[in-house]
Amino acid sequence: MSRTKPLRLTWVYPDLLSTYGDRGNALVLERRARLRGLPVEIIEVNSDQPVPRDGDIYLMGGGEDLPQTLATRRLLADGGLLEAAGRGAVVFAVCAGYLMLGAEFGGADGAPVQGLGLLDIRSGRGAERAVGEVVADVDPRLNVGQLTGFENHQGVTRLGPNARPLARTTLGTGNGDGTEGAYQGRVLGTYLHGPALVRNPGLADLLLHWATGPLPPMPSQSEELAMRLRAERLAAVAR
Amino acid sequence: MDENTRHHSKLPMRARVATTVGGAAATVSRLAGKGDGSVIGGVISLRLAPDLLSLLAAGRQVVLVTGTNGKTTTTKLITAALAPLGGEIASNVYGANMEAGLTSALTHAPDARVAVLETDEKYIPAVVRATRPKVVVLLNLSRDQMDRAAEIWLLARRWREALGNAQDCRVVANADDPLVAWAASSARQVTWVAAGQRWREDSWCCPNCGAHLQREGDDWSCRECGGRRPPVSWMLYEDEVIDPTGRATKLDLALPGRANRSNAVIALAVAEAFGVHTGQALRELRKVTSVAGRYTQVSRRGVDVRLLLAKNPAGWLEALDVIAPPPAPVLLSVNAQGPDGRDTSWLWDVDFRRLRGRNVLVGGERRLDLAVRLEADEVALKLVNDIDEAVDAARGVASNLEVLANYTAFQQYRVALGRVQ
Numbered sequence: 331m332s333r334t335k336p337l338r339l340t341w342v343y344p345d346l347l348s349t350y351g352d353r354g355n356a357l358v359l360e361r362r363a364r365l366r367g368l369p370v371e372i373i374e375v376n377s378d379q380p381v382p383r384d385g386d387i388y389l390m391g392g393g394e395d396l397p398q399t400l401a402t403r404r405l406l407a408d409g410g411l412l413e414a415a416g417r418g419a420v421v422f423a424v425c426a427g428y429l430m431l432g433a434e435f436g437g438a439d440g441a442p443v444q445g446l447g448l449l450d451i452r453s454g455r456g457a458e459r460a461v462g463e464v465v466a467d468v469d470p471r472l473n474v475g476q477l478t479g480f481e482n483h484q485g486v487t488r489l490g491p492n493a494r495p496l497a498r499t500t501l502g503t504g505n506g507d508g509t510e511g512a513y514q515g516r517v518l519g520t521y522l523h524g525p526a527l528v529r530n531p532g533l534a535d536l537l538l539h540w541a542t543g544p545l546p547p548m549p550s551q552s553e554e555l556a557m558r559l560r561a562e563r564l565a566a567v568a569r
Numbered sequence: 570m571d572e573n574t575r576h577h578s579k580l581p582m583r584a585r586v587a588t589t590v591g592g593a594a595a596t597v598s599r600l601a602g603k604g605d606g607s608v609i610g611g612v613i614s615l616r617l618a619p620d621l622l623s624l625l626a627a628g629r630q631v632v633l634v635t636g637t638n639g640k641t642t643t644t645k646l647i648t649a650a651l652a653p654l655g656g657e658i659a660s661n662v663y664g665a666n667m668e669a670g671l672t673s674a675l676t677h678a679p680d681a682r683v684a685v686l687e688t689d690e691k692y693i694p695a696v697v698r699a700t701r702p703k704v705v706v707l708l709n710l711s712r713d714q715m716d717r718a719a720e721i722w723l724l725a726r727r728w729r730e731a732l733g734n735a736q737d738c739r740v741v742a743n744a745d746d747p748l749v750a751w752a753a754s755s756a757r758q759v760t761w762v763a764a765g766q767r768w769r770e771d772s773w774c775c776p777n778c779g780a781h782l783q784r785e786g787d788d789w790s791c792r793e794c795g796g797r798r799p800p801v802s803w804m805l806y807e808d809e810v811i812d813p814t815g816r817a818t819k820l821d822l823a824l825p826g827r828a829n830r831s832n833a834v835i836a837l838a839v840a841e842a843f844g845v846h847t848g849q850a851l852r853e854l855r856k857v858t859s860v861a862g863r864y865t866q867v868s869r870r871g872v873d874v875r876l877l878l879a880k881n882p883a884g885w886l887e888a889l890d891v892i893a894p895p896p897a898p899v900l901l902s903v904n905a906q907g908p909d910g911r912d913t914s915w916l917w918d919v920d921f922r923r924l925r926g927r928n929v930l931v932g933g934e935r936r937l938d939l940a941v942r943l944e945a946d947e948v949a950l951k952l953v954n955d956i957d958e959a960v961d962a963a964r965g966v967a968s969n970l971e972v973l974a975n976y977t978a979f980q981q982y983r984v985a986l987g988r989v990q
Binding site: 344345346348349350351352353354357358361376377378394395396397400462463480482523524525528555556558559562 | 712715720721722723770773774779780781911912914915916917918937938940941942944945946
């Protein structure tokens, strides 16, 4: 594949939305692109900067209640992310970032806060915090296998008709109704928090594929450790 | 438990029974080899008398030490710095820092007039109410074991409320950490210390209003709400402490690293609140060489092994600054048991790139998580199963091995090396 311009991984508001290892998603995408010979760069955009309109993949991390509300307000006012998503850029969001993509979510005091409206979902606050390992079967049409990761949230999410569930849970809480995450076009969100792509290289490749088209194979052995980790974690919770 | 008798007589009967039973259980726990015994004794005591902590703290001068990192070391340093006062000091030296551990520490030192207590961040409001401390030390606040710890903005808010309500309490706080400064500024009396802040990923935004902070060196301010770093009276400057009179004194600690120099300056500020002079306190601080096995050097099959403990990204960042230069191999080890946090996501917040080109060994129950993390930072590594495999890998390459591990991984190595202190 020939690509003259580097793939632009745009990390949205790491100063507000980065609670626990969120950098991992940018690093995994960067590594998997680079090992395939695709030029790639990571652009970190703080909350006092405009969001560039020309990113290829936008990444959003987790955050506490107040930062989540502040970040949403700024992104709506800035408009850059909405414009990019409108022209088909890939958006990948975890945890608080996922809730922000929807029509509304529960704010710090429980009152609904208007979201970015990029996913047809609505979220509120559940009775209990969901903390632990998640295993879920991803929508077969995405062809990425099982989802494995860690959730830590108190959100409950309902999907509207325009969004599809990313996966069906076999372990963990996810959206709260047996489904986990959601996607709509090239906008995809999950309750898995932090470095969700580390144990899900298939999902990382789906995002790269959406952004660049068919991918060359990874060099042999470059995935050995990641696959061992993935197998170990899936086996550990299957016991 | 004969030595308890004097203070015991001042406690109500139910509390007296509780401390005696708890003490016995701790002895049994130690004899059974189940640990240092400090928590189990306290848990049993608390079930028998829930207000025991405030009864035990009454009439004593209490120092509470909290923060994400450096609690155990700073508690030990403050205890050392207060030695010139003479007399026994009660302290939870093994880091059992929730109510049960605190109760246990006070029970075992019934005659101590001074208590220096490491306190878990979440328990600060309750423990401040129960113990009416003379001094509360706030070290730093950063992401830590997110599966069980509270989110840190929320934690800062709770500290702020608790300290705003505490009478006659002096707060000694790190002015360089915006979250800590915001939490401390509600207190009536604050001694501000410029203790530095190596890890900044949790304080790019104003804790008061959420705006992106202006930061230059250690200084910080908020353009939106006008919040800013308070003027300090104590300062760490390279290897020197600058006291409130402006005099600079070399620290010359035995403990390594910038983080410990910063902990020492905090200890000196606490000592001053007790009327202990800097020179006297510093002589005691220099004698501290290890803290519950941390920083200890032990020889294993001819290799000098040094153990460093760090539990979260900020701690790992500071620890990676401390490790000896090549050719010493570095053993990194991570578990994810309950006390470690069951979620290893935090590994992705640590920048490992400085280990490129070094001899890196990876161990612990979650070594694959760590290996994948290092691979992403292009750090070559070798997986090992235990400390002896790492020692064998070090032999012939170097005379020393640096070990950096998180909580239970550290304890496993400590036991394997013969429960080093």
